[in-house]
Amino acid sequence: xIDVKGAVKNAGLYELPSGSRINDAIQAxxxxxxxxxxxxxxxxxxxxxxxxxxxxxxxEEILAPVTATAGGSAESGLINVNSADEEELTELPGIxxxxxxxxxAHRTENGPFEAIEQLMDVTGIGEKxxxxxxxxxxxx
Numbered sequence: 001x002i003d004v005k006g007a008v009k010n011a012g013l014y015e016l017p018s019g020s021r022i023n024d025a026i027q028a029x030x031x032x033x034x035x036x037x038x039x040x041x042x043x044x045x046x047x048x049x050x051x052x053x054x055x056x057x058x059x060e061e062i063l064a065p066v067t068a069t070a071g072g073s074a075e076s077g078l079i080n081v082n083s084a085d086e087e088e089l090t091e092l093p094g095i096x097x098x099x100x101x102x103x104x105a106h107r108t109e110n111g112p113f114e115a116i117e118q119l120m121d122v123t124g125i126g127e128k129x130x131x132x133x134x135x136x137x138x139x140x
Contacts, residue, residue: 006055006057007035008032011029036057037058037059078137086104092136095133
């Protein structure tokens with residue numbers, strides 16, 4: 001289930017198959033409204049269950065890049081390793097571009113993380129790194 005909001009013809013909840021992209025979610029919502037700022041959205045991003053897609057209007061100030069975000073991550077202040085992009089992941093201590101890419105690749109190849117401890121399955125993240133991360137990440 002994906003929550004599509006903002007400058008789309010029919011905002012609401014949509015059930016999409018696993019592996020669907022933001023483009024699929026926007027098409028399910030009837031497409032962009034004429035005033036939508038479609039340039040600010042990466043249509044290729046895979047959406048995850050319980051995520052939200054917000055389409056801003058042209059000229060609307062956006063504080064962060066528009067991506068699919070799972071509910072709860074913004075309120076808790078935690079970075080959701082199942083929806084964060086590489087740039088967001090590099091905000092974590094000890095996670096540079098290579099480890100961020102490895103996390104995204106692991107998630108793409110194996111599906112969403114079901115427990116934060118599975119981060120240790122990612123190449124380059126051991127117990128020591130995990131100890132730094134466990135209080136800063138979520139999987140929902």
